[in-house]
Amino acid sequence: MTLKNSESKEGFTVVLHSCRTGRTTVDKNGNLTESVAEKMSGSKEMKDVTIIAPDERDGFSNKGT
Numbered sequence: 044m045t046l047k048n049s050e051s052k053e054g055f056t057v058v059l060h061s062c063r064t065g066r067t068t069v070d071k072n073g074n075l076t077e078s079v080a081e082k083m084s085g086s087k088e089m090k091d092v093t094i095i096a097p098d099e100r101d102g103f104s105n106k107g108t
Contacts, residue, residue, distance in 0.1 A: 052091040057083070065096030 049055070059065070064079040080096035083089050 052089065055091075056093040056095065057089075059094070059096040060101055061096075062100045063098060066098040 059080060061079075065081075067078050067081065068076045070076070077085070078096065078098070080094045084092070084094045
């Protein structure tokens with residue numbers, strides 16, 4: 044079953060592996076910009092979907108560090 048074809052989105056999890064896709068930003072005037080993950084989770088298509096996203100740099104290593 045795919046997310047697109049499912050009647051219920053409950054139980055689906057989307058994991059984003061791009062740096063800072065879970066980070067809300069604030070500009071010098073104090074204006075907030077929602078993160079990519081927040082924008083996704085606020086859409087009706089993603090209702091009941093769990094979204095996991097890093098708010099800092101995301102990196103992987105074959106050395107376990």
